[in-house]
Structures are given as C-alpha cells and as structure tokens.
Amino acid sequence: MQFIPNILFAIALILGVGYFSRNVKKLIRNIKLGHDVDVSDEKGKRFNNMLRIAFGQSKMVVRPVAGIMHFIVYIGFVIINLEVLEIIIDGLFGTHRIFSSVLSSSVYGFLIGSFEILAVLVLIAVVVFWLRRNTIKLKRFLNPEMKGWPKNDANYILYFEVVLMCLFLTMNATDAPFQEMNSGNVISGFMAPWFSGFSEGTLHIIERSAWWLHIIGILVFLNYLYFSKHLHILLAFPNTYFGSVHPKGELDNLESVTNEVKLMMDPNADPFAAPANPDAVPAKFGASDVTDLSWLQLLNAYTCTECGRCTSECPANQTGKKLSPRKIMMDTRDRLEEVGKNIDANGGEFKDDGKQLLNDYITAEELWACTSCNACVEACPVSINPLTIIIDMRRYLVMEQSAAPMELNNMMSNVENNGAPWPYNQMDRLNWASES
Template structure:
C-alpha cells in the first residue's frame, strides 16, 4: 500500500500524455487534409526565422506592454516547467526534490530561487492580462467573433495559469516550513515563499502541512496535464505550433503572389509554337479529383494554410490594422483564420464519426466565410505584417477569390470591367491602346 500514490501518479501521467498524443495525431491528420506545398527551401533562413520570431518573440514586443507581459509569461511558464522533470521523477519513485542530489545544493538553490521569481512574475502578468482583457475597452477584444467561447477560452487559460502558479508557490511555502521543522530534508531556496507566504503556515501542525504540501503538489502536476490536454480545444495551440508555423512561413517578399501551376502549364502550352492544337488530350483517370482553381473548402488549401489556422492565437493584431475592418467593412483577418479552423474541426469530427469524410453539404466558402468578406480585402498585407507568428490570412483570401473568379465567374462587376479592359486594351482602363500616351502630349 505504500506505493499506491506512485501507482496512481503513473496512471494519471500515462493517461495525460496518451490523451495529448491522441490530440496531436488528430491535429496532424486534419492539417494533412490540405494540398502539399514545398516549403523546404533555404533551411538556414527558416531556422533563423523560427528562432527570432517564435523563440525570440521579436514581433510580440512591437506593442511593448502586451509584448513584455507575454514574454514574461512565455519564458516563465516554459522555465518553470523544467521542474516538471523533478516532479515526474518524485511522483514515480516517491523521492523528495530529486534534482538536489544531482545538481548539488548550491546550484539547486539558485534554480529554485529563479523558478520562484519567475512564478511570481507570471502570476502578476496573467492577472494584468485578465484585467486588461476584461475591464479595458480594447476594441480588438470586443469584436463579435470573440463573443462566447473564444472570450471564455482566453479567460480560462489565464485562470488555469494563475492556479498553477499559486499551487506551485503554495507547494514551495509548505515544503519550506516542513524543512524548517525537520519533517523534510532541507533543499532549495524560496525567496518569495519563505518570506511572504511561509508565515501563514508557521502555526500549522506538521500533519496539516503535509496535507497542504501534497495537495498543492498534486494540483500543480494534474493541472499541468489538464492544461496540456486543454490546448487541443483552445486558441493556445500556438504554444506548440508557433515553432513549425514560423519555420514553414512564406519567405518571399510580401505582395508576391504565387502562380497556379495548372494555369501556368496551360499558358505555356498556348504559347508553344510547336504544340499541336489538334493533338488528342491525354487520358484522364476517371477516379482522379478534378483540378480546382483556387479554394472553396479546406481540401483546396495547402497544409501550411491549415497549420496557420491552428496556430492562430486570436490576438486580433491583424484585424486591428486591417484598413477594410477599420472602415467598417465585414472583413476581419482574425475571423478568416478562426473560420478556417472551425471548418477543419467540423471535417475532423465528420471523419471521426464515419471513418472517412462524408460530404456534409457544407463548404468553407459561404457556410463560414462570406463573399462580402473576401472582396473587402485590399490585399495590402497589413495583417501578415502584424501577425506575431507570421500567419498569412491573405493567402486564404486570395485563393478563395480565385475560386470565385475562375470556377464560378462570380467576380464583382467592377472587377469584370477591369478584366475586360485588360483583355481588349492591354490595360485596366477603358482607353484604346493608341490613346495610352495622350496624357503626355502637353
């Protein structure tokens, strides 16, 4: 019976990581629904971009207040969870502060003191984030796409992080008092807990302190496992996906649109003087999926675009700088990414239920993203520039526009006039080619 705690801990640990692995598999499967795209060029530049943007948070600090608070939470939360290694070892083998014997009391004291300071900073930062998000009238946090679950999700994340930090500090405080009373071996330095929190525990009996310490210890580790599995349902997947997302980002200059391979091949054939226009068309596999110009659903988008959707943290920086949104139009680049992710989840649930995707009569276009939103975009790239992790909403907008124009001939009248002018006059304007230089006559 003395090992019952260790057995329970091991079961919870295996279940936690097992469920997390299952969630990651579903996310990977859903991303694989997209088309292949080659983003393996220039690996040194990609590693540098990932290190600078995802690891170094270089774009976050362009808005200093939110950026610095985010860096504190990011760095603190990651480093604090280094202690997860020790907790796992202690939980499995029933040891107490195992790393002290490995690192030596001097370095271990430095480590635990650092973790304490970081935990306090993280706690302060998440409280400020909570106040800022809920009690300050920041426009990008009050937009309609954040009503309901997105707003609740953001608050729950902050609450969970605060609870984890409080549990961590409570565990250290009660542990330190137990060490002073000789109930535990003395290891570590806890500048905040020993001076601020420990006085609240001094008059508590050893048996009660042990219950408090164990309760906080269990709450901390179970909370971390819960948080890890909650990520699948949360916008905070960017904690993990920001790294591959920045690695696979588009390294081309902003504003450079990709050409459709199918269109390029057709034009090359038309311009080839040796091509036989009367040659028999190549045989087509009757089971093959017909080539689609642009995108009407997630299956037409590429894998990086789907990765972008899962990586979006819904911060709204993209929407806050979007000129279309600022002038009152329906377009919100953040909503484009949220809608794409919602459609992926819808398709994923369909696959889970049926074993494969069964047509549900829905599409990303019209059922999630409206045409009015797509045509409101000025393709200025402000949203791409603003994103802290290099998400590209514009590429999805452009691909869906291509579908409307090339598959449905459903462009706005102004665009049809412009394309007719290009076809007839070689320019967007309704002037004859012979008159194009008249502006210079005087």
C-alpha cells in the same frame, strides 16, 4: 500500500500523455488534409526566423506592454515547468525533491528561487492580461468573432495560470524540509508563516495536495491545448520555421493556370487533343473549402493566437468593412475541425455535408474587402498569413464561379480587349501626347 501513490501517479501520467498523443495524431491528420507545398528552401533563414520570432518573441515586443507581459509568461511557462521533470521522477519513484540531492544546495536553491520569482511575475502579468480583456476592454478583444467560446477560452487559460502558480508556491511554502534548507524559498519563505498554526501532519497533507493538484493541473492544461487557441504554444515553432521567406508582395502562381497558359502559347499543341488521363479530376482553380488549401495554410489556422493584431492593423477593418483577418483564420480552423469530426464519425472517410468554407463560414463580401496590403501578415507575431487564404478563395470566385465584383469584371474585360484596365481603344492610347 506504499507503492499505491506511485501507481496512481503512473496511471495519471499515462492517461494524460496518451490522450494528448491521440489529439496530436488527429491534429497532424487534419493538417495533412491540405495539399502539399514545398518549403524545403532557405533552411538557414527559416531556422533563424524560428529562433528570432518564436523563441525570441521579436514580433511580440513591437507592442511593449503586451509584449513584455507575454514574454514573462512565456519564460515562466518554459522555465518553471522544468520542475515538472522533478515532479515526474518523484511521482514515479517515490522520492522527494530528487534534484536537491543531485545538485548542490546553492544551485538547487538558485533554480527554485528563480522559479518562485517567475511565478510571481507570471501572476502579475496574468492579472494585467485579465484587466486588459475584461476591465479596460481593448477594442481588438471586442470584435464579433470574439464572443462566446473565444472570449471564455482566453479567460480560462488565465485562471489556469493563476491556479498553477499558486499551487506551486503553496507546495513550496508548506514543504517543511525545503523551508528548513532556507535556500531558494525567496517567495515561499514569506508565505510559510501563513501556515505556522498548522500541525506537521496537516502541513504535509496541504503540501501533498498542492503537489498532486499541480501535476494533474499541468496534465489537464496539456490536453486542453488542443481545444484552445493556446495551441500556438506548440505550433508557433513549426509555423515560424515553415513561414514564407519570400517578399510579402510576391504571390504564387497556380500550377493549373500556368499549364493552361503554356498550352495556349505552344504552337504545336493540339487544343482538341484528349487529356492524357481522361479519368483524372480537373484541378480546381483556387479554394472553396479547407481541403483546397495547402497544409501550411491549415497549420497557420491552428496556430492562430486570436490576439487580433492582424485585424487591428487591417485598413479595411478600420474603415468599417466586414473583413477581419483574425476571423478568416478562426473560420478556417473551425471548418477544418468540422471536417475532421466528419471523418472520425464516418470511419476515416469524409462524407459530403453540403457545406464548405466559402459562404458557410467566409463570405464573398469579406474576401473582396481585402486590399492585399499585407498589413495583417506584417502584424502577426507568429508568421501567419491570412492573405494567402483570401487570395486563393478570390481566385476560386473569379475562375470557377465568374463571381468577381462588377468593377473587377470591367477591368478584366478592358485588359482582355484593350490591353489596359481603362476603356480606351489601343489606337487611341497616345492621343494625349498630341493634345497641346
């Protein structure tokens, strides 16, 4: 009988970690649906970016209020959950606060005291975040793409944080042996008198209940991440590492187009020669669906925090155009999830569903509203690049569907015929110099 709690704990831990591992495999599978891209260069610079942006939160604090609050929650999440290790050991082996017997009372007290202070700071930060979203109603949280699930998801995670922090403090406040240590109970020591009227047995039940709910809540939270925008808690680190280290104005060249140009410039090439592999599917110019994107772009989509900084900085959005860089990333992730579910439902193979990212999720109007200014890329706190997806989809519209706006078609025709964007004959280009 005495081992039943340990067995139940082990079962809960195995189920929680097992389901999380299953979703991680699915996540990796979905990201690998994108084509390969070489990100093996500049390893030192990439590692520095990860330390500075993901660990150091350097781009978050550009907006001080949100940045500082987020930093508190981030530090609280990382440090407070170190006590999860103690809970896991206690749960598996039936010990109680095992680290208090391993560490000196002063060190253990300092750690727990730090956790309690951070728990209170996290509670304050969460309240501020909730007010900003639901009472102050900042404009960037009210865009059309933030209706329904995205709005609820943001609030659910705030409620989750409140419950977890309150359970942690309640667990400490009702733990009589810990309170008797009088070391580390910097917050729970003030809460302990609230339970002074309860018997020792009742206190123990409250403490055990808070303990169980706290660890189960953490396991639920862990598995909720896959379905939430808060997946960035895990993916921000690889995303900032693999993010572009090239100048923001530098666009990549399509290999398929480059090969065509090289063929055209080769005087020895036979334009009528049969292809080396007649059964090969011709490479698509640009992207119309998620499988045409790179795995890095798909990683970007899963990493999106839905904070809206990109959209709030977008000049096209500010002038009332339909484009929202945040929606581009959310739509890409939603379509990727749809493709992943299709694969799951069809035994590991994708069955054509008659849909694609272009038009069914993202319209041409959104794509052509982009000015390619990179404001969204600069604003993103976790190095997401919506512009690369926009550019690839515009390439598809131009080169596969000849569906560019009239103004752009006119410009391209002028470049082809006149060597310049303007409708002037090349022979007349210097006429301005003779005018006096």
